[in-house]
Amino acid sequence: MSYRIFNFSAGPAMLPTEVLEKSAAALVDYQGKGFGIAEVSHRGKEFEAVNDEAIALCKKLLGLGDTHDVVFLQGGATAFFTIIPMNFLHNSADYLVSGEWSKKAAGSGKEVGKLNIVATSEASNFDHSPLPNEWKLSGDADYFHVCTNETVHGHRLPAWPKHPNLIVDASSEFLSRPHPVSECALVYGGAQKNLGPAGVVLAIVRKDMYPRQKKTPSKLWSFKDQAENKSMINTPPTFGVYVLLEIFRWLEAQGGLAAMEKRNATKAALIYDTIDQSNGFYKGTVSVKEQRSHMNVTYRLPSEELTDELVKTAAKNGMFGLKGYRTVGGIRASIYNAMPVEGAQSLAQFMKDFASKKA
Ligand SMILES: Cc1ncc(COP(=O)(O)O)c(C=O)c1O
Incomplete structure (x- = not known):
């Protein structure tokens, strides 16, 4: 049995031990063939089978039919929010600016064309996502871009918006709950939180978006061309895609996305209840409770000294990676799919003990 601690890092993040063990074995000797899965051509039959199964399982988990394509690309989520306007921004696009990542996405859109910021919560340091009744949607936008879970600020949209051309950055919550991807124009996410190692981006594109695509500087940046070539215009991140396949198999074995949603809600409640019952020692940073990620x-804790002490003492007790985002501070406990309920229980108990000694 491998030595594993509870790793609360925001990304790259903890992956399920079974997935890592199976992937490690496949890296050395794939199905008894005497070579590893990262050592063979992406155009050979072994990797082709991996790619096909990964696409099929991803679609099955999300209940997707033939209306959408699944592609595994590179360049991180950052490359995606950069190439989306290059592909689809003709006249103007709507962006919801709810935190660090959606602000960056809007920043890259601005370089390409006209943007309408439907709402922003920047004035309150992104302590929530603007409520739907504040959004000023333009009606004739080429698309509406949202980030459904703001990794840095710790809030999410309780439900994904409905819009004919919704584009979603789901990086930090992909496959953590059922998602209405079948109703979306495009959903994308960097793998390094819920899906696998850094280096792969999962993108799901509605096929009726292709005729609206502009000409991109290279086929590499064209969703249509990538889908038609099964993400193999150039060498794909083969080992990363293999790990994604193992994650999809693991998710199926866990009972699918509805089961993950339930388990993730249990984990989150353990920590939020500890915050809420701490008589103000711990203060949640999200001002709209229903949006808590x-x-x-x-x-936050009452002082920076106490924050540092909590991070260091937790690490000594097998709970790693609790430091908040570099520009925001405080504590951030990332509890993606791979974090077991025991990890959240362990952190909640540790927080209670810490508060009882320090308050
Ligand atoms: C929601 C979200 N979008 C985009 C990104 C950027 O991802 P990458 O570093 O893979 O470009 C991140 C990274 O943490 C993220 O959390």
Whole structure:
């Protein structure tokens, strides 16, 4: 049995031990063939089978039919929010600016064309996502871009918006709950939180978006061309895609996305209840409770000294990676799919003990 601690890092993040063990074995000797899965051509039959099964399982988990394509690309989520306007921004696009990542996405859109910021919560340091009744949607936008879970600020949209051309950055919550991807134009996410190692981006594109695509500088940046070539215009990140396949198999074995949603809600409640019952020792950073993220739990302590002490003492007790985002501070406990309920229980108990000694 491998030595594993509870790793609360925001990304790259903890992956399920079974997935890592199976992937490690496949890296050395794939199905008894005497070579590893990362050592063979992406155009050979072994990797092709991996790619096909990964696409099929991803679609099955999300209940997707033939209307959408699944592609595994590179360049991180950052490359994606950069190439989306290059592909689809003709006249103007709507962006919801609810935190660090959606602000960056809007920043890259601005370089390409006209943007309408439907609402922003920047004035309150992104302590929540603007409520739907504040959004000023333009009606004739080429698309509407949202980030459904703001990794840095610890809030999420309780439900994904409905919009004919919704584009979603789901990086930090992908496959953590059922998602209405079948109703979306495009959903994308960097793998390094819920899906696998850094280096792969999972993108799901509705096929009726292709005729609206502009000409991109290279086929590499064209969703249509990538889908038609099964993400193999150039060498794909083969080992990363293999790990994604193992994650999809693991998710199926856990009972699928509805089961993950339930388990993630249990984990989140353990930590949020501890915050709420601490008589103000811990303060959640999200001002709208219904928006509290089930993936990234953010909170503060009365002083920076106590924050540092908590991070260091927790690490000594097998709970690693609790330091908040570099520009925001405080604590961020990331509890993605791979974090077991015991990890959240352990952190909640540790927080209670810490508060009883320090308050
Ligand atoms: C929601 C979200 N979007 C985009 C990114 C950027 O991802 P990458 O570093 O893979 O480009 C991150 C990274 O943490 C993220 O959390």
